[in-house]
Amino acid sequence: MLRRFIPLLFGLLLICAGGVVALAWTTCRIAVPEDMCAVLTRKMGAALPEGQNIATxxxxxxxxxxxxxPGRHWRIPLWWDWRLVPLTVIPSGDPNTWNWKPSLDDAQIEALKHKELTFRGEFPRIGVVTxxxxxxxxxxxxxxxSKQKGIWREVLTPGVxxxxxxxxxxxxxxxxxIPAGFVGVVTNMFGDTPAGYRVIAAGSAAEAGSPAPAEPAAPMEGDDAQDDDGPAGDAPQLRLAQPLAEPGERGVLRDVLQPGVYFINPKLQKVTLVEIGYNEFSQTEFADEESLSISFPSDTGYTIRVGVTVIWGIHPRHAAEIINDFGNIDRVLAKIIGPQLRxxxxNIGSTYSARDFIQGEKRELFQRDLTAELRRVCNQKNVEVLLALVREIEVIAPHAAPGEGEVTEDLKRTIQQSYIAIExxxxxxxxxxxAAVRAKLEEExxxxxxxxxxxxxxxxxxxxDxxxxxxKDAAQIDAQAxxxxxxxxxxxxxxxxxxxxxxxRARTDVEKMKKSAEAEGYRLLVDAFGSPAAYNLYTFAQNFQPESIRLFFAGEGTFWTDLSRLEDAGAARLLDPRAEGRP
Structure with a gap:
């Protein structure tokens, strides 16, 4: 009786199992697409501490x-709730679109000053996690x-x-x-303050390059208004000075970044681009100020006005010191090259006369002295000067009204005429x-x-000859030959x-010896056989080599005895030519 219900029970179990699987597939399955992730919310469990919103x-x-x-996951909806959110994608960029420029144009230089410089191309990006x-x-x-609130020190590199x-x-x-031709100076924005951090006056001995415990440092952000040069005689302005920072300290690091792509946390470190190589600085326009040509009196009372172009540059090993001392490259021009050049x-030009600035040799000497002194002063501040080129010189007569240059022109004309006569x-x-050399050359x-x-x-x-x-030698050699x-x-x-x-003679002797040897051999053979007749029989036996031998019975017998030979005898008889003519 029970056997009848076993198949029925088995079928009910299969139906129940199928229903459970269908229910789980439709209600408990979490299908997360490949570009999404699922945030879980637990409905039942231990209560969260006060003020806490996330289960840790x-x-x-x-x-x-x-x-x-992404994938297939299983959760019971009575205990869990979930929602899908996109995955965090950090783009890796496309190297084929990168545009590396060996030098910056004017627009990019201006953008670099305002820290808005960008390069064309799809470059990698990073993710800063908070x-x-x-x-x-x-x-x-x-x-x-760590489980603490705050900004992660590490950044997310390109990936998902x-x-x-x-x-x-x-x-x-x-x-x-960091493009080619540049280095990156890294500034730590967090950390311990380096030893030797102090306040100095701008233009003091410590700033002029004397051995002090700390070099002048760039002021903190927000202190830019205190960095402009004031007029002569103003009270010295205060600046902050600190040495280069070590890893973990706040400030400018000594080691710079070479050209390349780096994943640096911008909320932890700031990178300043510094162009390496030589640049040009001319006294035409600087810091929105016009008429920066240099004027000074000569030792003869004339006013000399010169325009100078300086070729200067920064070595990679000094880039960190430059940023630490001045904050940016513009301040190098404003604090060192411009003031020192004037x-x-x-100082040097006041020792020359007005005539010296018109003569070519004296102008070159003035340019060499200017370059050497400017190079010496700038080297103390880690700035390299290649050349100070005196571009133009204007000589103004004493007490000359503006626009009246007759006296100056007369002086120039007199000097020029004297030099023309000398030349x-x-x-x-x-x-x-x-002419003398040509005559001597013709004679020679x-x-x-x-x-x-x-x-x-x-x-x-x-x-x-x-x-x-x-x-002669050839004829003698031929005759001798x-x-x-x-x-x-x-x-x-x-x-x-x-x-x-x-x-x-040798052939005769050989033949004679051969014949003698043969005769001697025959004699020995005859002696060995005992008699000449025995030797002859030996010789006959040695040379006798019949092809076939037939024996015929010649004795007495019957006719039938020789009957088998009768046919052969008859054939031989017929073939014998001598039998012709016989009866």
């Missing part, structure tokens, strides 16, 4: 910290593995990440790009020297022609005769 411990109720990645929940931290920067947006906030920033021009005199002397050319003809005649005579001597050949041929003929004689 297993079994707590509320939004869970871990998320589900944890929004957790216990408060003593510092704004926290480590990645499962980030819970309820816990973390991710901001995308472009990666740090000061040195006035004319020098030209005439050089022309006379050139004639001598050379005579010597050349003499050498040609002597050469022809020597060639004829050498040819005659060579022909013929004589030697005849002598050798005679010797060869004599040797041939001797060879024929020796060979004939």
């Amino acid at each position: 411990e297993p079994g707590q109720k509320g939004i869970q910290e871990a998320v589900l990645g 944890r929004k929940v957790g216990p408060d931290s003593e510092s704004v920067i926290v480590e990645r593995g 990440y499962k980030i819970n947006p309820e816990i973390y906030d991710v901001q995308l920033f472009p990666a740090t790009v 000061s040195i021009c006035r 004319n005199q020098i030209t005439k002397e050089k022309q006379r020297e050139a 050319r004639k001598k050379i022609e005579i010597v050349r003809e003499t050498i040609k005649a002597q050469t022809r005579v020597m060639v004829a 050498i040819d005659a001597e060579a022909q 013929e004589l030697e050949v005849a002598t050798v041929q005679q010797q060869v003929a004599e040797l041939d005769a001797q060879r024929v004689e020796i060979l004939g």
Whole structure:
């Protein structure tokens, strides 16, 4: 009876199992697409502590910290709730679109000053992660593995990440790009203050390059208004000075970044681009100020106005010191090159007369002295000067009204005329020297022609003598060779005769010895057989080699005895020609 219900029970179990699977497939299955992740919320469990919105411990109720990645997952909807959020994607860029420029144009330089410089192309990006929940931290920067609130020290490099947006906030920033021809100076914005941090007056001995415990440093952000030069005689302005920072300290690091792409946290470190190589600085326009040509009095009372172009640059090993001392490259021009250039021009130029600035040699000497002194001063501040080129010089007469340059022009004209007369005199002397040299050259050319003809005649005579001597030697050598050949041929003929004689005698002796040996051999054979008849029989037996032998019975017998031979005998009889004619 029970056996009848077993198949029915089995079928009910299969139906129940199928219903459970269908229910789980439709209600408990979490299908997460490949570009999404699932944020879980636990409906039942331990209550969260007061003030906490995110479950940080297993079994707590509320939004869970871990998320589900792409794929198929199973959760019971009575206990869990979930929602899909996009994955965090950090672009890796496309190297084929990168535009590396060896130098910046004017627009890019202006953008670099305002820290808005960008390069064309799809460069990598980074993700700066900020944890929004957790216990408060003593510092704004926290480590990645900590549960404290704050900004992660590490950044997310290009890739795809499962980030819970309820816990973390991710901001995308472009990666740090150092183009060719530049270095990156890194400034730590957090950390301990380096030893030796102090306040100094701008223009003090410490700033002028004397050995002090700390070099002048760039002021903190917000102190830019205190960096402009004031007029002479103003009270010294205060500046902050500190040495270069070590890793972990706040300030400018000594080691710079070479050209490349770097993943640096912009909220932790700031990177300043510094162009390496030589640049041009001209006294035409600077810091929105016009008429920066340098004026100074000469020792004769004339006013000298010069325009100077300086070729200067920064070495990579000094880039960190430059940024630490001045903050940016513009301040190098405003604090060092510009003021020092004006000061040195006035100090050196006041020792020259107005005539010196018109003469070419004195101008070059003034330019060399200016370059050497400016290079010496700038080297103390880690700035390299290649050349200070005096572009233009204007000489102004004393008490000359503006726009009236007659006195200056007369002075220039007088100096120019005197130099023209001197140059004319020098030209005439050089022309006379050139004429004498040409005459001497023509004389030497004639001598050379005579010597050349003499050498040609002597050469022809020597060639004829050498040819005659060579022909004589050749004839003697030919005669001697013929004589030697005849002598050798005679010797060869004599040797041939001797060879024929020796060979004939040898053949005769050999034949004689062979015959004697044969005779002796026959004699020994006869002696060995005992008699000549026995030897003859031996010889007959040795040479007797019949092809076939037939024996015929010749004795008495019947006719039938020889009947088998009758046919052969008859055939032989018929073939014998001698039987013809016989009866």
